[in-house]
Amino acid sequence: MSEDGFPTARDGFDATGSDTGPDDTGSDADTGAEAVVDADALDALEEELRQTAAVLDPLPAGLLQLAMDAYALHDLDARIAELTFDSLVDAVPVRGVDDPPRMLTFQAGGLTVDVEVNGDGLLGQVLPAQPAHIEVLGGPGAVRPLTADGMGRFAGDTPPAGPFALRLRTGGEVIVTEWLRA
Known part of the structure; x- marks a missing residue:
């Protein structure tokens, strides 16, 4: 040696x-x-x-934190809600609209989550209509809780920045959407 x-x-x-x-x-x-x-x-x-x-x-600190957060969010009981519609990919552009909202639809089994993301925040609805606890998952340590009312409607006043996903808790079921970039 x-x-x-x-x-x-x-x-x-x-x-x-x-x-x-x-x-x-x-x-x-x-x-x-x-x-x-x-x-x-x-x-x-x-x-x-x-x-x-x-x-x-x-290793960049932000990347390390994202990796640790992603691992911590790993939930074996959670079902993954598949992205079935994204207006950035699937919609026809509207002439005269400079910054249209992004419309997203996720499905997991019989549950559908419709989400509109715009500069003011996000609006959404869980179908079939039911109350739910929703977390907007984002960058390192960023979890913003939202609540869906009895009709399944929810709103957040902060638009997601960077990669984000939604975690829904409806009754005894946990559903996590695919991660998307805002």
């Missing part, structure tokens, strides 16, 4: 990290011996490489 903890040719490795074998010929076939690698040395090397990568190419 060198002073910095990396294997050297003396340890059976050449400059490229390839195993040179016990006779430094580069071939174990001649001797029939297998290279013995010290597990502690490999663990130390792996840790040093992790630390080097963390310094030279750190």
